Amino acid sequence: MQKSFKKMTAILLAVLLVVTCFAACTPTTPAESTSTPESTADAPVESTPEEPAESTPEEAPTGDGEMTDVGTPRAETLIVETQTPTDVPGQFNSYMQGTQMGFGIHQLMSAMMWEMDTVAAEQFGEVADGMPESNADFTEHMVKIRQGIKWSDGEDLNAEDVAFTFNMIMSNPGISQCDYYNQTFESVEVADDYTVKIVTKEAFPRLAQTFGVTIWGNDLRIVPEHIYSQQADTSTFKDENPVVAGPYTVKDYDPLGMWILYELREDWDASTLGVVTGKQPKAKYVWFRALGDDNTRQMALINNEVDILCEVTPEILEVMVAQNPNIAAWYKDFPYATSDDPCSKGISFQMAKAPFDNADFRWGITLAMNFDEISMSIFDGAGRASPFPILTATGAMMEAYYEPLVPWLEEFTLDLGDGTTVAPFDPGYGQRMADALTAQGRDIPTDEASLLDMFGIGCWKYDPEAAEKLLIKGGLEKRDDGWYFEGNPFTFNMTYLADTEVQAGRGLQAAYDQLKEFGLNVNLASESSATWDTNAAIGNYEVAGYWPTGGITKDLYSVIRGWDADLIVPLGERGSGQASRWNNAEATAIIKELSTISPEDDRAYELGMDFMKVAIADMPFIGFHSGVKYVPTNSTYWTNYPNADNPYNGPWWWWSCFKYIMVDFTPVA
């Protein structure tokens, strides 16, 4: 019904437009038609988009002979979307600024010291052979290098290359990491062919976490010494024909920066991936391409012109799933999205301003919002609740922190200032969502484990009465015509980043609706990315949709180190970390202690637990959901993508660990 309606309208619109076109520029037609033959002659080769939108994937030929626009057999080519087209095509040197690493460069070619296993929440050595071995005070670190890795020109990758890379960064001020490396390292030397000795200026217990991948990638990428040592200035060397240690090399690229075509190395078994896993990637070619706006992206996936997309919105996903049965995301059905992205979204406070500096005020805001409704208006109820401040409820963090803290949470109470208390934790969220969504006709599993996985441990209570008391305790005053603070009518601004990061933006808009309904006088404004980051650094906001959150390794240091109160700078100055300016002595003490002990130490975990309790009591950030990502795949040409039924990895195409994911993709034909 709806489809035929859509078609009708489309045809009507088209006819209208065609008529007006022809009527308007009758002479245009000859001019246009002289040019059309040339293009149509080439059209079949030039563009497969010729296929009508309606063509169902069953009809789509998966067989032999079909070629891509870049002249490779479609059946051997994995087509991946990149969100970051480059303005400097042909630049592959990661130490020259402006290189877009997410364009397949770090996914397929870069050699990282340590990579991330996102499922186990553990790092493993890629170029390094195991974790670094440090001395007792963490200043001397011995790093073993894997044997057998060869550069794509046949040279061995060994300790020389690793030491050279460190020293290159430290000696070239054109490389943006230069100052930091000089602050950190005393020296990096070759101990033997496959061992590097790293001396740090201060105790540095987290070498692998800082210089290996945890999320997305890392700036330390080992370069071939025999190439880079020949260059006059490695920060301006474009490296157009890169010699790499990863499994793929560049075959071709677009001079306008819209795509890069990669080809599997013949000696893939000597690449990082080959040596670490021993598996051969099935795709001979990987074609990374930028697809443009949202309409174009979804049409491309529906028409099988691309195999995997980066993040989309649920509205887009539902359209795509309805039009092409081969398209799927993490779950086959609702909620579709994976909740394992380590950046939870919610609302940030600028705690250098009053009354946002008051924990009672922040808790008041927390309890004034109905999280069920927020959840419904962000992604129709999809997504795992991640109520803790700062720490995201990814699968690994659920196990390590969220679930163990449930007994403590159930005991946890807030003093409302009038002699009463409230227990803010609400464990019934998952069941309520499941019921509400089932009532809407969604197919929701009923077992507890699935509910826990989909909706999390629970959320903060919706309790407007307690919220009022807390706000009053926090210094506000309620009069007949609204809320007052220090004698003036109380209003504040809520800002969010427009156009990108829909989850954060919608969350903030939903919070705005809730707070308005509660009776607070709030202004809502969206910012463009031109000012968003600068406003964060200088603290130019009151309540905003920033997401200073994380949660990937069991050791929380890298997530919480930015909340050290010593990093706070006055409003208007650019601070490093602490954009929210949360001044909490207990938390700071924990961070300081944690910085000196090894991540493997049991004490590190205890400190992590303590930090969470302090943070929950003080509520510096209200978490809504963990990073909910709708990452669609199309199994017309390739299959065995990671998903909820086969969670061998996460759908992180834009992370450097992509090579460890794509090695398991299998061709359909």
Added chain:
Amino acid sequence: MKFRKFLGLRLLTWALTILIGVTFVFFIPRMFPSDPVESMIGQIQSRSGQMDPAQMEAMRAQLRVQFGLDGSLIEQYGSFLWNGLLHFDFGPSLMSFPTPAGEIIATYLPYTLILCLTSTFLAWLIGNLIGLRAGFQKNKRSSKIMESVAICIYPIPYFIVALVLQIVFAFVLGWFPLITTINQSGGTWEFLSSLLWASILPAISLLLIGTGWWIISMKSLSSSTAEEDFVMFARLRGLPEKSISNRYVLRNSIIPQITALGMSLGGVFGGSIMTEIMFGYPGVGMLIQKAIMASDYNMILGCITISIVAISTATLIVDLINPFIDPRIRYS
């Protein structure tokens, strides 16, 4: 003597115009909380999680020096005037540091020019031909229809035309490519045809809007010319309508259209932004948008300076040559 004075004054205005315009563009982004270093750090943090504070601090300091943002505003302005305006060297692009902004602009400029110049010329040609007919044969049915169609299309905001074209022809009907792929690895032929293929929809959208204006203006010009005495005399002499239309009406009404063409050629640069963004066409317009979002000061300045210089030079040239082609205009 009179001409000299006119020329001097006109050149002065030209220089001042560019200076004021460019100064404006230089100071606007610097007055707002928009900072390329923070944008870059923000980008890193949004993809790879929270940065080590020490690392952030070090990087911030280093980038400020590299980007040339550590000097005072006046120093930066001075060096921009000297390098950027006088030598057309806008310094490195900040989002693609250290590649020069000029080099990146040069990569994309030809595509913008090809698309916009061609469609501006075509629109001018077609619009004037139709407009001439509509104005000369004012009372014919076809003239009226064409004019009313032009009136109905011209005022529609450009983005709507682009949007509707895209929805109908690329999404619903699938006649045109969704993704602009320009094939440069093949031969010249492949390149040209893929370029043409990618440009058709954007070009049609520009033509639709552009033609409307030329039809309307030419119609009013030629219809007033057609009522002049010399046309009546020509008719009385029994000249065929066609040669009246070509020899008298066209010649007399085309002159202001030529000057207007000059002006609109200067303006293609600014006009291409919408087209490129709506159709994902690789060009300077896209570059401007990306640069603004990343607070890439140098790139913003580079793109807009070129555009200001182009349009004010076009105006200058038009003003200078006008009296030569139209004897009715005198230098004043």
Added chain:
Amino acid sequence: MRKFWKNSNGRLKAGLIITFIFLVIGFIVYLFPHEDPFSKNTYPTKLLPNMEHWLGTTSMGQDVLWLLIEAIHNSLFIGLIVATIGTVVGVFVGLLAGFAGGVLDRVLTVITDTFIVIPSLPILILMTSLMKGSSTVIMMALVLALFAWPWPSRQIRAMSLSLKERGFIDTAWFSGEGTIQVIITEILPFALTWSLSNFMNATLSAIASESSLAVLGLSPGNLVSLGNMINWAMERNAVMAGLWHWIIPPIAATVLLFIGLFLLITGYNDYLTMRRGK
């Protein structure tokens, strides 16, 4: 009034009717009591047009019809503010330059010319993306007005120069009227007839600029305008999901509004020429 209607041409009539309808929708129908269309989840989502919701609802549970009415109101409002500022400033600067002459004239002329020549779209994109967070309707209007005054200013200056050369102003001067009075009694009437046409033109182009910027996502995020309505519908994938009842109304309304205003302008200009001819 009746005489005016009789004398006016077809275009002017059509333009007047369409524009009048939009003004009624934007400023009278708008006043009827209704739910705030911006707030979300007021109604069930994605309803097709029905008796209760004539144009259905959006996927955020807003009523499309009221959203459209509010959008028309705000778009017209912005257009009118910009046109007013532009015309007032333009007429003032033009008169000042035209009558003051000398250095002041030179300076004002150069500034006016600069603003005519500067490509407005890139600058508007630049300014709106920087101000997006703090911008309100008034801010937006001020930014747009930046490019609305120079054109009338140049025209009015030329007009006042030619008037200056005609005799009757000198006559007025000699008969003892002050400069201000001369301007008000002798010049303004001329300027006003012309300004009215310019005013409508400025309204049209201001609405066009605002909606173009909105489609690029650069208009304030909480402003219900025609452009923003299109942008929101696109953002929530209305086109691909086939929610035509959501995306077509704002597009159609924009197209109609512009055709109406344009007919009004050309019709009015023709009407003026005709009247002068008589």
